Amino acid sequence: MTWLFPPSPAGPPSRRDRWLTRAAQIRRSLVSPFGLASIACLVLAGWALWTGGVFEGPMARQVRTSSVYAAPGTGLDVAAAERIIGNRRLVLVIVDPAAGRPGPICDALERAADGTLVLVLRPKPGGGWNKYGCAMFPGGGELMAIEGAISTGIQQFGDDPLSMVKVVAVNYDRLVRAGIMTDGPRTIHPYLPRYLAAGAAVLAVIIGSLVLWVAGRRTAKATLDRQERLQAATDGRAALSAAAAAVAQQIIDLDAKYRTGTPQFRRRYVALTDDYVTLLDDLDDRAAMPRVKELLARARRLAASDAR
Amino acid sequence: MIKQLLGWVALAVAAVTMVVFLTSQQSDFKVTYAGSPGGSTTPSGGRGSATVPDTAELTRLLRTSPVVRLPGAIAQWDTTAVGAAIGDSGLRILVTPPGLDDASTQRVQQLKDADLRVIGTAVSTGTYAVTGTELADWRDQFATGDVTNDLLLLIAHLRERPEPVQKHLFSWRAPTAAETAVVAADLRSSGFHRGRGSTVTSAPRSSPAFPNGRALYVTLPLQPFGRPVPEYGPALVKLFPDTPIVVMYGAWIEYYGPHAADFAEIAAATFYSQAERVLDRLAYSQQGVLDTYLNRVTDVRFAGLFDRPLPYEPPDPLRVTRPALPWVFVACVVLFVALSLRPMVRPVWRRSRAVAAGTPAQLAALTALAVEMSALTDRRSEPALARALVTLTAARDASRDDLPDEHVRALLRDAEAELDRCARLLPYRGYRPAEYLNGRIA
Numbered sequence: 001m002t003w004l005f006p007p008s009p010a011g012p013p014s015r016r017d018r019w020l021t022r023a024a025q026i027r028r029s030l031v032s033p034f035g036l037a038s039i040a041c042l043v044l045a046g047w048a049l050w051t052g053g054v055f056e057g058p059m060a061r062q063v064r065t066s067s068v069y070a071a072p073g074t075g076l077d078v079a080a081a082e083r084i085i086g087n088r089r090l091v092l093v094i095v096d097p098a099a100g101r102p103g104p105i106c107d108a109l110e111r112a113a114d115g116t117l118v119l120v121l122r123p124k125p126g127g128g129w130n131k132y133g134c135a136m137f138p139g140g141g142e143l144m145a146i147e148g149a150i151s152t153g154i155q156q157f158g159d160d161p162l163s164m165v166k167v168v169a170v171n172y173d174r175l176v177r178a179g180i181m182t183d184g185p186r187t188i189h190p191y192l193p194r195y196l197a198a199g200a201a202v203l204a205v206i207i208g209s210l211v212l213w214v215a216g217r218r219t220a221k222a223t224l225d226r227q228e229r230l231q232a233a234t235d236g237r238a239a240l241s242a243a244a245a246a247v248a249q250q251i252i253d254l255d256a257k258y259r260t261g262t263p264q265f266r267r268r269y270v271a272l273t274d275d276y277v278t279l280l281d282d283l284d285d286r287a288a289m290p291r292v293k294e295l296l297a298r299a300r301r302l303a304a305s306d307a308r
Numbered sequence: 309m310i311k312q313l314l315g316w317v318a319l320a321v322a323a324v325t326m327v328v329f330l331t332s333q334q335s336d337f338k339v340t341y342a343g344s345p346g347g348s349t350t351p352s353g354g355r356g357s358a359t360v361p362d363t364a365e366l367t368r369l370l371r372t373s374p375v376v377r378l379p380g381a382i383a384q385w386d387t388t389a390v391g392a393a394i395g396d397s398g399l400r401i402l403v404t405p406p407g408l409d410d411a412s413t414q415r416v417q418q419l420k421d422a423d424l425r426v427i428g429t430a431v432s433t434g435t436y437a438v439t440g441t442e443l444a445d446w447r448d449q450f451a452t453g454d455v456t457n458d459l460l461l462l463i464a465h466l467r468e469r470p471e472p473v474q475k476h477l478f479s480w481r482a483p484t485a486a487e488t489a490v491v492a493a494d495l496r497s498s499g500f501h502r503g504r505g506s507t508v509t510s511a512p513r514s515s516p517a518f519p520n521g522r523a524l525y526v527t528l529p530l531q532p533f534g535r536p537v538p539e540y541g542p543a544l545v546k547l548f549p550d551t552p553i554v555v556m557y558g559a560w561i562e563y564y565g566p567h568a569a570d571f572a573e574i575a576a577a578t579f580y581s582q583a584e585r586v587l588d589r590l591a592y593s594q595q596g597v598l599d600t601y602l603n604r605v606t607d608v609r610f611a612g613l614f615d616r617p618l619p620y621e622p623p624d625p626l627r628v629t630r631p632a633l634p635w636v637f638v639a640c641v642v643l644f645v646a647l648s649l650r651p652m653v654r655p656v657w658r659r660s661r662a663v664a665a666g667t668p669a670q671l672a673a674l675t676a677l678a679v680e681m682s683a684l685t686d687r688r689s690e691p692a693l694a695r696a697l698v699t700l701t702a703a704r705d706a707s708r709d710d711l712p713d714e715h716v717r718a719l720l721r722d723a724e725a726e727l728d729r730c731a732r733l734l735p736y737r738g739y740r741p742a743e744y745l746n747g748r749i750a
Contacts, residue, residue: 032648033644034645037648041641083618084613084620087619087621088341152581153574153577153578153581155442155581156441156442156443156573156581157573157577163573163574166571166608167578169613170574170604170607170611171578172341173344173607174607177341183342184338184339184340185338185621193329193330196631197329197634197637199634200326200634200637203638204322204637205641207641207642207645208642208645211645211646222738226738237682237683238683240679241679244675244676244680245676245679248676249676251672252673255669258666258668259666269668270707273671273672274708276672276675277700277703277704278701279679280675280678280679280697
């Protein structure tokens with residue numbers, strides 16, 4: 001949108017200059033308010049998607065908002081089981097009889113079932129249940145005791161999963177009253193709001209870019225119009241004024257560093273501005289052009305010295 | 309400056325909005341799962357005082373007979389089936405009363421000649437013990453003292469035979485009219501019938517286990533093994549509809565009445581699976597067993613499984629989400645972006661001030677404008693431009709001579725005003741300092 005180093009009337013820029021230009025441009029766009037806001041928004045979007053469980057499997061996605069996951073074919077009325085478990089910090093996972101070791105299941109549920117006691121059950125071929133517990137809260141050291149206590153009495157209900165769920169719920173309350181489990185409801189982090197947050201962040205970036213783009217187009221158009229008019233006025237004066245504007249732009253860019261610059265920099269900077277305004281004393285195109293070129297070279301040297 | 313401030317305020321509002329949005333997404337209602345008023349659900353006491361003879365005497369007894377029943381033993385079994393399973397293997401069984409003291413327990417456990425030890429109704433080989441897993445197992449064990457299945461399982465294990473199929477010898481019979489009448493009469497008068505031999509002295513007056521605290525209690529002693537057991541429940545339900553009825557046979561408790569289908573099996577399964585390990589070998593009073601059972605029923609009731617509502621609040625996406633907040637967030641971020649576009653979006657509510665903070669920068673910017681305009685002026689606008697040029701030169705001189713900044717700025721303001729006047733006389737738009745400086749130079 002702004003000319004940092006315009007097409008130079010003072011000869012083609014060196015490779016080093018071009019590189020400096022590009023680096024400065026990138027740095028500028030990154031540290032511009034919009035760049036920073038965009039980066040923050042995209043980080044937020046990524047975080048929201050990650051914690052929203054967009055990369056999780058179907059079991060974790062269900063467990064995130066529900067206390068029960070039952071593999072297809074286990075014959076459990078999941079809705080009724082959810083009502084029975086209610087808001088207890090308890091997650092019941094009933095896996096397929098053919099499922100393998102339950103360890104990975106616990107790993108996969110680590111974030112979705114955070115803060116809960118997860119009980120993984122697998123129907124035994126002859127009736128009854130194989131059980132495996134994992135505590136998703138700090139201090140699950142008494143896990144063996146918890147696992148034993150939470151599943152006391154479920155073997156009776158091998159073919160009646162809903163009654164089994166009731167037994168587990170009663171056992172859970174016993175653990176709470178014994179002080180082994182913390183009382184209170186489970187904290188659920190639904191994924192929908194996370195996705196909404198991610199969407200909002202991305203939307204903000206998109207709309208922001210759009211605003212920038214439209215504004216940039218307007219500016220570019222205005223600049224183009226002005227250049228055309230100048231072209232129509234006089235070619236010589238147009239070149240001079242373009243070059244003069246370039247120097248002005250340089251001076252303005254350097255102004256940001258004026259306060260923090262070394263005394264030598266400040267002296268050179270003020271001298272440059274001085275000599276630049278001196279142009280006004282004699283606006284004859286032919287005489288002024290070499291002076292403008294010389295000023296531009298000085299401005300770039302000054303900018304380069306600062307870049308170092 | 310104000311715009312910049314506004315921009316940062318917008319950004320801060322956006323951040324706060326997002327934080328509020330993300331932290332508000334949790335179910336934050338109060339609910340407790342420790343509200344059951346029931347007491348301990350593990351029977352207490354029962355640590356025994358029963359004793360057994362010394363090791364030498366026990367060994368002598370076991371050598372004379374393959375099955376030794378000490379006085380007070382309560383365990384029973386199907387002798388034919390167990391005898392057939394033992395066959396010619398010479399396995400010996402020692403049966404003791406429940407509630408042995410520690411020394412006696414140790415003596416029994418260390419007895420070399422006893423292959424199978426039955427303390428109360430707890431069957432073990434010394435290394436292995438058997439526990440029930442189903443209601444029928446516990447019913448056999450606690451209502452009639454039947455340990456047939458446990459013995460058969462351990463004998464098969466000791467003889468390395470395949471696991472036997474379980475057979476339940478327990479059977480119900482309908483009570484006779486006379487039996488029912490006696491019980492019903494007691495229940496009508498006091499709500500409590502105590503069978504001959506039962507050790508329950510008084511029924512609970514009121515228990516939180518049942519909706520209004522009232523229930524009818526029938527307590528009977530351990531039932532004789534091998535004979536059908538009178539099933540009072542169905543008969544009493546007919547006489548006392550809609551009334552909770554608790555019938556106790558030995559240490560086995562049956563419930564009849566309202567909500568029986570909802571909780572009777574669940575309460576029994578959780579109670580006996582937990583209590584079995586102590587109930588079978590120690591001598592608990594029926595009173596203690598009844599009290600702890602009622603505590604367990606209380607727990608089941610307060611877990612919301614019968615009579616009381618389930619403590620359940622489903623996650624409500626709308627209430628939890630607060631869906632307006634993301635839009636506020638988007639609006640704030642966009643506002644911030646728009647405000648940070650200061651150099652490119654022309655201000656509509658404010659005349660231009662110095663573009664750059666520093667005086668030299670402003671000087672340079674106005675000079676660039678003057679140079680450009682010098683190509684476009686005509687006779688009408690020429691004087692204004694000339695005045696602007698003079699003023700700019702004066703500002704340059706003032707700046708060079710280190711005159712006060714206010715003075716230089718005043719000159720620059722004059723020059724800007726002259727340039728503005730000049731630009732208004734030009735036939736083109738876009739040269740007024742306010743527009744030019746904002747539109748062109750950052």
